[in-house]
Amino acid sequence: MAGKRVNTTATARLKQDYLRITKDPVPFVKAIPLSSNILEWHYIVNGPENSPYEGGIYHGKLVFPREFPFKPPSIYMVTPNGRFKCNTRLCLSISDFHPDTWNPAWSVSTILTGLLSFMLEKSPTLGSIETSDHTKRQLAAQSGLFNLNNKIFNELFPDVVDKIKEDIRKREEEMRNATSNGSQSGTDTRNSSQTVGxxxxxxxxxxxxxxxxxxxxxxxxxxxxxxxxxxxxxxx
Structure with a gap:
């Protein structure tokens, strides 16, 4: 009965957090729990402007214990980003690596805000990696296409998926136009040379x-x- 009561407490708290984050979203972050398991949330971080992550879309997940909010969640990053290892538990003050610093009053919004803040820093920790800003920008540019191969990402964030596909379509169209214009310019130059000659x-x-x-x-x-x-x- 005790375990069931704890699970009910976690469920009630996470439902409350979901309503809160839906009504008052965290800047640059979107999160939603699995319909089949409210203890597993998936989030996306949109790389802030004027940062090496600008334009990137980073998918990750939070796995909450049955004892939440009295124990912290595990935090993972799924999309390659140049700051954190992928599919690895991250050692943060808001994760299960530091239950001693966890505050039960912290919500999902608090966790995601802390994650974004730490992502923009360069402080090393277990689960972090060091890469150049150039590498981070390259990964940001490739992040959308990478996420399209993730089934859960496609199911939970269809609006983001549509935007990624539209952006890819536009880039491909721009490349085709640039190639076409380049070829036409070369033809015009040759014709001009022939005319002058x-x-x-x-x-x-x-x-x-x-x-x-x-x-x-x-x-x-x-x-x-x-x-x-x-x-x-x-x-x-």
Missing amino acids: GGNLARNGIFGSALANVVVIIGFAAFAYTVKLVLKSIVE
């Missing part, structure tokens, strides 16, 4: 023809003058 050839042909005519005329004149001299000498 053809014009030069035409001008060179006209000039060459005129020069040939002048040479012929001069030749005839010289020949006529020579003949005139010969005839004059014969007459004399």
Whole structure:
């Protein structure tokens, strides 16, 4: 009976937290429990602007004990992010690694706010990794496509899935347009070169023809003058 009462307490508290987070969302964060198990929540963190995570969509999960809120949850990150190891329990002051620092008054919103805050820091802890900002930005750009391969992500966040697919479609279209414009530009350049070259050839042909005519005329004149001299000498 005691275990059942504890489980009822955890369920009631998590339902209350879900209503709270739905009404007053945490900035950059969205979270929802599994319909089949309210003790397992999945969240997404949208990388804040002016951070190495900007544009990234990071999926993770919270696993609550039956004794919640008297014991803290386990915290995991699923999407590669450059800050935390994936699918590994994270050692944070708000996770089950530190039950001594846990406060039963803390809610799911408090946990997710703390997670985001720690993500933006560089303090090392068990489950954290060190990577360059360049690596974090690369992972942020790849995060959406990575999440599409996760079944639970697709089921719990269909609106985010649609946005990711639309963004991917737009990027592909921009790439196709850029490639098409590049090819057209190359064709126009070649045509322009041919036109200019053809014009030069035409001008060179006209000039060459005129020069040939002048040479012929001069030749005839010289020949006529020579003949005139010969005839004059014969007459004399």
